[in-house]
Amino acid sequence: MERKKPSESLIIMTELVLPNDTNVFGNLMGGRLMYWMDIGAALSATKHSGSPVVTASVDNISFTNPIRLGNVVHIEAKVTRAFNTSMEVHLNVWGEDIIRQHKYKSNEAYYTFVALDPHGKPKPVITAEPQTEYEIKLFEGALRRRQIRLILGGKMKPKDAKELKALFSS
Numbered sequence: 001m002e003r004k005k006p007s008e009s010l011i012i013m014t015e016l017v018l019p020n021d022t023n024v025f026g027n028l029m030g031g032r033l034m035y036w037m038d039i040g041a042a043l044s045a046t047k048h049s050g051s052p053v054v055t056a057s058v059d060n061i062s063f064t065n066p067i068r069l070g071n072v073v074h075i076e077a078k079v080t081r082a083f084n085t086s087m088e089v090h091l092n093v094w095g096e097d098i099i100r101q102h103k104y105k106s107n108e109a110y111y112t113f114v115a116l117d118p119h120g121k122p123k124p125v126i127t128a129e130p131q132t133e134y135e136i137k138l139f140e141g142a143l144r145r146r147q148i149r150l151i152l153g154g155k156m157k158p159k160d161a162k163e164l165k166a167l168f169s170s
């Protein structure tokens with residue numbers, strides 16, 4: 001079976017926070033950051049699958065630290081696990097004041113993408129094979145996160161969520 005390492009889907013994006021990207025407090029607007037994250041994650045899923053992709057869902061995002069006007073945004077995105085036609089992408093986001101050389105964590109998130117064939121129908125994707133301890137941890141947790149988002153999206157009945165049940169009963 002054809003496989004790819006998560007590192008092969010790595011996307012690193014860098015953006016500068018300009019006045020038009022900020023709210024009235026001079027911080028990067030959440031919506032603008034999510035837009036950049038969506039692009040970075042979609043590129044990662046495209047790199048893994050070799051196909052065009054659409055965003056199927058976005059998990060909750062908690063913004064730990066605001067990113068200031070004039071600071072730099074660093075976004076890193078990698079596929080954690082591929083299912084049948086869908087892929088989970090993990091994102092890490094940092095802000096950086098490059099004059100003071102201070103880099104700080106902004107947030108983490110998971111986005112799910114579906115690969116499409118030339119007719120716009122979901123298309124099977126190749127397996128993601130985790131290599132590092134951290135990638136294995138993300139790979140293993142992906143099944144549980146998938147079941148949560150499918151239940152919330154009305155695509156799975158809670159009684160069928162075996163991974164989640166196992167988590168609570170062990």
Ligand SMILES: CC(C)(COP(=O)(O)OP(=O)(O)OC[C@H]1O[C@@H](n2cnc3c(N)ncnc32)[C@H](O)[C@@H]1OP(=O)(O)O)[C@@H](O)C(=O)NCCC(=O)NCCS
Nearest residue numbers: 054055056057083084085086087112114122149150153155
């Ligand atoms: C996402 C989409 C392709 C799913 O198509 P569908 O006809 O419902 O197909 P299926 O039910 O067979 O699901 C296809 C895959 O999507 C996954 N999926 C569907 N809904 C999902 C959700 N809410 N969260 C995560 N994955 C989801 C399924 O689990 C399946 O993955 P798998 O093949 O790996 O098991 C379709 O709903 C779509 O095109 N949505 C709009 C996408 C879009 O416009 N995104 C931008 C938003 S503005």
